[in-house]
Amino acid sequence: MPAAYSVTWSGQFEYLERATEKLKIVVPATLLIIFVLLYLIFKRFDEAALIMATLPFALAGGIWLLWALGHNLSVASGVGFIALAGVSAEFGVIMLLYLKQSWESRVRAGNDTQEDLLDAIREAAVMRVRPKAMTVAVIIAGLVPIMFGTGTGSEVMQRIAAPMVGGMITAPLLSMFVVPAVYLLLRRQRDKST
Template sequence: MTVADVQLFVTSAVGGAMVGETVEGIARYPINLRYPQSWRDSPQALRQLPILTPMKQQITLADVADVKVSTGPSMLKTENARPTSWIYIDARDRDMVSVVHDLQKAIAEKVQLKPGTSVAFSGQFELLERANHKLKLMVPMTLMIIFVLLYLAFRRVGEALLIISSVPFALVGGIWLLWWMGFHLSVATGTGFIALAGVAAEFGVVMLMYLRHAIEAEPSLNNPQTFSEQKLDEALYHGRGPARAPESDDGGGDYRWSAADSVWNGSRFRGDEPDCRADDWRHDHRAFAIAVYYPGGI
């Protein structure tokens, strides 16, 4: 009698084995067969389980195995054909990336792993790392695409660079609010900043076009003999007003929706809350900063 025979007996006699199927109308039910519960409800009863050997001899389970109660893992998990043990970590008042970096540093300095043993961090940290790698590629690509589109629109490198250089000023408001409210940078806020960069560039196009039209509409500014800085300031001041009107409708709508969504949904959307609240000041600060920046740049 081999070890496999004993294990097969324990699996069938204690765990049960499907020996048939019954049909009741349109339903089918499996028929499982195993020893009665009174024969397997304690270690003493398990030791007395009768076993029939291939030689037709009856023995007990205690004759071929040690039956005892011991502690062990509730489940054996493997990954990449290696046994694993999982430890769940929850960060409080800190972002997950910095927590994992501190843990990696502490493990490298204070823990000596046995040969064949390794430590890996997965879950939310792994997703954030993947997102950060993608953002490192997407952010430069986004700025490059914006610059190309601006150059195709104005056909002048200087004006395209003027609009691109204003984008960081539009993002300052969101960064200030994240710091003030104690939020950390995440995938949601990073995605919001990318979207805001496009909206800020759009605002810049509208502002720059209105300012150019205001300057071209003033004949004295096109003549070097009649040009004066006072008239230029007046033209920029009056041109900046109409430029803010169409954009303020869009920005104000985003502001009102974002604030209302943050308040009305409450804690139900806590995961989106940093992005929503930062968006409030992003649009507000964007309109103020660019409205001051473009006239100065021109």
């Protein structure tokens, strides 16, 4: 390089670098705050950890759809993943609340066998099917036109919508099948230790 010349990268790359540096601090702090709030709600470490552990798996659908569409990770797709993580955490929290409520009502009635636990889990999971299906349908119906839209700003909006649409396939399945199964394992472990 001749004297008095320099090379700098600017534009989208520069914005992505700045956002990455900020996210290295903000994301862990946010996850810690969310974990503390979940712990305060459930008053149990294992149940708060269950909800936090579901987040990476729920984001898998968004990653797959970004890959299938040929989109790169960007600040806009990061915003989509943050929104997806919020919806996914909400799915898990509500499912866990229903599971606990169903089980606690059976325990108060004196029905606390392993078969009663399975019945409580089935009952709670079935009660969440319709609301979850409606939530997923509304989110997908609202975001699919954005994903395939054209015009000013559509490239950015597509990258925000894609993780949400992809995640609406994996997040509900995770909360419908994995959260009840792990809750069953947690309850069995707790009952064996007491």
